[in-house]
Amino acid sequence: MEKLKLLHMYPNMLDLYGDSGNVEILSYRCRERGIELEVSTHMIGDRETDFTQFDIIYLGGGADFEQQLLAEDLLSCKDKIAAAYNAGSFFLMICGGYQLMGQYYKDSNGEKIPGLGLFDYYTSASTDKRCRCIGNIVVETEIDGEKYKVIGFENHGGQTVNVKSPFGKVLYGNGNEFESSAEGYTEENVIATYLHGPLLSKNPKLSDRIISYCMTVRQGVKYLPKPLNDKLENDCRKQLFERLGV
Ligand code: GLN
Secondary structure, three states: OEEEEEEEEOOOOOOOOOOOHHHHHHHHHHHOOOEEEEEEEEOOOOOOOOHHHOOEEEEOOOOHHHHHHHHHHHHHOHHHHHHHHHOOOEEEEEOHHHHHOOOEEEOOOOOEEEOOOOOOOEEEOOOOOOOOEEEEEEEEEEEOOEEEEEEEEEEEOOEEEOOOOOOEEEEEOOOOOOOOOEEOEEEOOEEEEOOEOOHHHHOHHHHHHHHHHHHHHHHOOOOOOOOOOOHHHHHHHHHHHHHHOO
């Protein structure tokens, strides 16, 4: 049986709005293709994590308080995480996790939480705690040259700027900033987004894009995951797009 390895970072602290569901969806969609997804965790204080052995590194979203608590541990892993990124591990990051991989996150108390600095973007929140981007969001991204609508839910005070390659174009909702046209950040081995949902349950093609990337790297030839029955997901998506007028 083929195997992929996923590292879930700080699952006890970064898990807003069902973000851990993304790991379950990846496990399920791997299993249906005869691939075992072995899931490990990295918690504060774990010194032995060998980040480079993982195909997928996953961070969910979190409140300012949790982000502040784990920032020091994250920074202490900087070189090892950068090595995994350079070696081609796939990084999936949601909201708070997305913010912490950039230069910094200035939180709603005005405190600057240093980021890992893996990417150029940086994020600041207003000190008016009511000033947040909240609600449904739809962005248009590209998968294998085809446009794909990604739907989710955003709830963030942070406004992210200096984003060189956004994940998608906002069709509904806010995105990286209030009323922004751009959302998230992407590279061949990176998806960073403000979308909760959990993201992958509502957007099955995104999971397959990640599985396909990892298996292609593993096998050295383009891997096309066998199609699954996504009728329920696609019917839900259609209904939501109609309701939101996108
Ligand atoms: N605390 C961050 C913010 O408010 C991230 C929130 C989240 O992960 N949903 O912007």
